[in-house]
Amino acid sequence: MPKDINEVVGRREDARFLTGTGRYTDDITQHNQAAAVFARSPIANGIIRKIDVSAAEAMPGVLAIFTGEDFTEVGGNPAGWMINSRDGSPMHEPKRPVLAHGKVRHVGDAYAAVIAETPEQAQDAMEAIDADFEELPAIVDMAAALSGDDYVHDEIGTNQCFDWGWIEDNRAATDAAIQGAHHVTTLELVNNRLVPNAMEPRCSMASYHPATEEYVLHTTSQNPHLTRLLISAFVLGIPENKLTVIAPDVGGGFGSKIYHYGEEALVLAAAKKLGRPVKWTADRTEAFLTDAHGRDHVTKIELALDAEGNFLAFRTETMANVGAYLSNFSTATPTFLHGTLMAGNYTVPNVYVNVKAVFTNTAPVDAYRGAGRPEATYSIERVIDKAARELGMDPITLRRQNFVKPDQYPFASAAGLEYDSGNYDALMDRMEEIADLGGFTARRAASEAKGMWRGLGINAYIEACGIAPSNLVGVLGSRVGLYDAATVRVNATGNLSVMVGAHSHGQGHETAFPDIVADMLGINAASIDIVHGDTSKIPFGMGTYGSRSLAVCGSAVVRATEKIIVKAKKIAAHMLEASDLDIELKDGVFSVAGTNSSVSFGEVALKAYIPHDFPITEIEPGLEETAFYDPANFTYPSGAYCCEVEVDPETGKVSVERFTAVDDFGNVINPMIVTGQVHGGLGQGIGQALLEHTTYDENGQLLSASYMDYTMPRADDLPFFHVDHSQGTPCTHNPLGVKGCGEAGAIGSPPTVVNAVIDALNSGGKPVTHLDMPLTPHRVWSAMQTV
Amino acid sequence: MTTVTMTVNGKSVSREVESRTLLSAFLRDGLNLTGTHIGCDTSQCGACTVHVDGKAVKACTMFALEAEGAEVGTIEGQSSHGKLNTIQEAFKEHHGLQCGFCTPGMVMTTAALLKDNPTPSEAQIRAHLEGNICRCTGYHNIVKAIMAASGQDVSAIAAA
Numbered sequence A: 001m002p003k004d005i006n007e008v009v010g011r012r013e014d015a016r017f018l019t020g021t022g023r024y025t026d027d028i029t030q031h032n033q034a035a036a037v038f039a040r041s042p043i044a045n046g047i048i049r050k051i052d053v054s055a056a057e058a059m060p061g062v063l064a065i066f067t068g069e070d071f072t073e074v075g076g077n078p079a080g081w082m083i084n085s086r087d088g089s090p091m092h093e094p095k096r097p098v099l100a101h102g103k104v105r106h107v108g109d110a111y112a113a114v115i116a117e118t119p120e121q122a123q124d125a126m127e128a129i130d131a132d133f134e135e136l137p138a139i140v141d142m143a144a145a146l147s148g149d150d151y152v153h154d155e156i157g158t159n160q161c162f163d164w165g166w167i168e169d170n171r172a173a174t175d176a177a178i179q180g181a182h183h184v185t186t187l188e189l190v191n192n193r194l195v196p197n198a199m200e201p202r203c204s205m206a207s208y209h210p211a212t213e214e215y216v217l218h219t220t221s222q223n224p225h226l227t228r229l230l231i232s233a234f235v236l237g238i239p240e241n242k243l244t245v246i247a248p249d250v251g252g253g254f255g256s257k258i259y260h261y262g263e264e265a266l267v268l269a270a271a272k273k274l275g276r277p278v279k280w281t282a283d284r285t286e287a288f289l290t291d292a293h294g295r296d297h298v299t300k301i302e303l304a305l306d307a308e309g310n311f312l313a314f315r316t317e318t319m320a321n322v323g324a325y326l327s328n329f330s331t332a333t334p335t336f337l338h339g340t341l342m343a344g345n346y347t348v349p350n351v352y353v354n355v356k357a358v359f360t361n362t363a364p365v366d367a368y369r370g371a372g373r374p375e376a377t378y379s380i381e382r383v384i385d386k387a388a389r390e391l392g393m394d395p396i397t398l399r400r401q402n403f404v405k406p407d408q409y410p411f412a413s414a415a416g417l418e419y420d421s422g423n424y425d426a427l428m429d430r431m432e433e434i435a436d437l438g439g440f441t442a443r444r445a446a447s448e449a450k451g452m453w454r455g456l457g458i459n460a461y462i463e464a465c466g467i468a469p470s471n472l473v474g475v476l477g478s479r480v481g482l483y484d485a486a487t488v489r490v491n492a493t494g495n496l497s498v499m500v501g502a503h504s505h506g507q508g509h510e511t512a513f514p515d516i517v518a519d520m521l522g523i524n525a526a527s528i529d530i531v532h533g534d535t536s537k538i539p540f541g542m543g544t545y546g547s548r549s550l551a552v553c554g555s556a557v558v559r560a561t562e563k564i565i566v567k568a569k570k571i572a573a574h575m576l577e578a579s580d581l582d583i584e585l586k587d588g589v590f591s592v593a594g595t596n597s598s599v600s601f602g603e604v605a606l607k608a609y610i611p612h613d614f615p616i617t618e619i620e621p622g623l624e625e626t627a628f629y630d631p632a633n634f635t636y637p638s639g640a641y642c643c644e645v646e647v648d649p650e651t652g653k654v655s656v657e658r659f660t661a662v663d664d665f666g667n668v669i670n671p672m673i674v675t676g677q678v679h680g681g682l683g684q685g686i687g688q689a690l691l692e693h694t695t696y697d698e699n700g701q702l703l704s705a706s707y708m709d710y711t712m713p714r715a716d717d718l719p720f721f722h723v724d725h726s727q728g729t730p731c732t733h734n735p736l737g738v739k740g741c742g743e744a745g746a747i748g749s750p751p752t753v754v755n756a757v758i759d760a761l762n763s764g765g766k767p768v769t770h771l772d773m774p775l776t777p778h779r780v781w782s783a784m785q786t787v
Numbered sequence B: 001m002t003t004v005t006m007t008v009n010g011k012s013v014s015r016e017v018e019s020r021t022l023l024s025a026f027l028r029d030g031l032n033l034t035g036t037h038i039g040c041d042t043s044q045c046g047a048c049t050v051h052v053d054g055k056a057v058k059a060c061t062m063f064a065l066e067a068e069g070a071e072v073g074t075i076e077g078q079s080s081h082g083k084l085n086t087i088q089e090a091f092k093e094h095h096g097l098q099c100g101f102c103t104p105g106m107v108m109t110t111a112a113l114l115k116d117n118p119t120p121s122e123a124q125i126r127a128h129l130e131g132n133i134c135r136c137t138g139y140h141n142i143v144k145a146i147m148a149a150s151g152q153d154v155s156a157i158a159a160a
């Protein structure tokens, strides 16, 4: 098992990114390449009355124009997860076409595409398209969508995609527990809608070779195999063996690049029609309008407690916005990635979750960093804080009292998961120490002396990631498996290529993954390279999202390396004229136990490819092994977070003064990368809590569609963070003992910040019980005026 | 089409451009210097930051023609023969980059900052990065790297 490797200096990826020699999709230019530009709906809801492209077609450089008519014969982009409603009926799944046909359903919905010699010519021609829409009332507000009789999809006849209960059989007991409780704390809250905003906008470039009928798609994807599968099996029907999908360097994803988008299908179709490569690059406005957004839940949560403060039940009712069409994971995110986490870190015996997914005339909503777990954590940890305040209890004591204890694992949560390991008290202990809670009173006094209100917020979270066992997700409605794959290829000269199904778009796999193999083989990691992001080179892969790369794909790497060792031992045994059972591998040398007879790993590799004297009936030449790894369970990272804020009573401005994140990620392979992942998640979580907000007006116009209007966290919005992962309890079911670390920061931080702001307001004599994110100066100041 | 001539990373270049061609597009498409990235359309993200006559400039806010006769420096000119400069080394050592998309702009902005202010405080660095957005790092390691690049002791900053 790999140990901590602490002496890492930088990452292998860094040199190319620091010198401007990375290869992102838009950096790649192909001979004779044409450009695609999309015509997008200016209205949220309307019937397409006319699309006249004749003037546009006559514009300089125009090669082709596509509309929805061109794609009526092909399939649609599907939801990857089938959800059944409480009454057993299947969810409503409208067709999501390549280009809008008949109706446009959100601002930015593409209804035509122009292909021209240059992007500028395509843009000019796009503006010359004469389109006419009959505008219909925009369906924006979820409650109104559920009660009204205008529909986003007329053929469905309701805006409710599904009405899901989890766990339906627990409903009566949960209701009874709440009915009979000593105290019930109720909270209504909004989990604000966010735009993922990977800094690299989406980009797709396709080419087609008529003689072989082969397509190549370069695209900004977190999971090129999944994209290929969706295009092949559902959308265009291109045989998988004729379609190569390459995701080269990708500039961040955060969920938004998991999904297949219509632009990918369009450039493929255009490349075939024209016999030329076709590239489309989104601008930032298109990213705001069309990348899948995140969150957007409206929730009512109740927490029932007995007289001693023991949790008796959580009950929630949530409306989850899915936007105008179902993006690939959109139905899993508010359900199985959310409802199953609604027991939190607690021994609470009753949990019932109801989620209504709602179609609206807005961009599709799907998984964004954390995906469902931030929404669960926010609801739970906010209502606990409110309960502590109502009952006059210390918020840490109340949480500790209800924690699952270390001797209770494996623990069957009331929301249907089996937590394999954890130690929440140890995390809380460590957090209290690092955050110096003992010094808070003095810091508060110092803030007050300068006229500021200081607040302390704490939070405990658990999440389920490394998704997940195929058999479980299959039962729960997933239409794909969620294993991953790796091939370890030992080359004749002793260096290695490791092909992995995970995709790195900032996570540093090229640095972390070789260490796993090097450690097992006892060889230098410098001789091992990772290959990822190309369906023609890697065996298969479900890609990177849900903090799964190391836990799932890393485990596949372990399994493939184990197979390499088995075969290499056979070769060594042959070379040393011994039994393979007697061969030991240590520090890259195979030796016969109890003797000094040995061969090096390099000699074995060479022998594998020059098998002049092989017992060919017993050992095949070559040294290359593939493994598919399907985990037995999710992994369950957990943490204890603490935030101190100052609120300016004059302006309502909040500043984050201190932030401590103590996480249990099990074993850690590369602490530097893990810490960086937490930092990034904290930046996004604090951004959600204080800054970021996606606003549609009542006409469905996206008011926050640029960096002038949507507040991205900047360097001066954030402090230095205190991050610790010393309290890891290894995952019990994967060979590395690792848990996912990619989303934790974004899951744990929003309630921590909000709890701190509420505490600050109360310390200033403003008994505010709740404020919805983002806690902008305007919202905070307004709340101060009304209480 | 008009001919524009400028010096880019020490080499004189001359190309025909449309009057609407932005400096960022000229560098990327005209000269194949794709390290200058385009992250927005409102001059907010800083991914396109280059040096024009020694000053940090967002290349998406300038027409190529406006750089006539100028000395332009891009990320590709920051390292020589594959050897990273002090700022690049500090970003690498302190994990000041993840996906790398904002990184060229961050390095170019930092170079301009340190020229004017060789030992900036944490607050000065954070204020100076106002025009550069990073979605990956939470800025912690970027700020730390910039402090390290300017010779300051960063060992007390929460460890990475």
Ligand code: FES
Pocket: B037, B038, B039, B040, B041, B042, B043, B044, B045, B046, B047, B048, B049, B058, B059, B060, B061
């Ligand atoms: S691309 Fe120039 S500032 Fe964003």
Ligand code: FES
Pocket: A199, A251, A252, A506, B096, B097, B098, B099, B100, B101, B102, B103, B133, B134, B135, B136, B137
């Ligand atoms: S490293 Fe990805 S945006 Fe900064």
